[in-house]
Amino acid sequence: MMVLCCLVGSPGEVLAEKDKLYKRFTPEEDKALIAAVQKYRPMNWERVAEWLPGRTARQCRDRWTKFLDPNVLHRPFSSEEDELLMQLVAEYGRKWTFFLEFFPSRTSVQLKNRYNLKNRKKERKLRTFQMLSACLETAQLNELPNEPPISVDFDQTQPNSLARESFEDDNSSGDIFQKLFN
Secondary structure: OOOOOOOOOOOOOEEEEOOEEEEOOOHHHHHHHHHHHHHOOOOOHHHHHHOOOOOOHHHHHHHHHHHHOOOOOOOOOOHHHHHHHHHHHHHHOOOHHHHOOOOOOOOHHHHHHHHHHHHHHHHHHHHHHHHHHHHHHHHHHHOOOOOOOOOOOOOOOOHHHHHHHHHHOOOOOOOHHHHHHO
């Protein structure tokens, strides 16, 4: 069974993927869901779904628990939350529902997404560092030993005439930089 990862489109727009139809929740459906949840506490998702034609109990439960529940924080993660999340993953692995006892106002989806975002940033930094290290290592291997560094005093040279000479010379395949600095 395939699940749609990302719903794109305006509310109420029908999105299809492989024989299944998905429809984003409209603001009216959200209001009806909030009213039904308030009426049927403790949650009876089958009864709640009766208030929303075309919606299943699972769709209603997921919409409520992940988006509409007022107890769920929708603000950015604090640095303390980030540190705690990284420590818990390092100690226990990726047990998102287990971590909910440490994050009472977050959802397991929020925790998973935050961890993946932080991990992607860390991996990107590591790859950049590895690429730079490899470039530096290659540059150091290609350095010519005992060669003095080349210095040019640009105030005393006439770059236009040097460049013109280097390109006008016999069109040989010699190194342009050698012609400029010899």
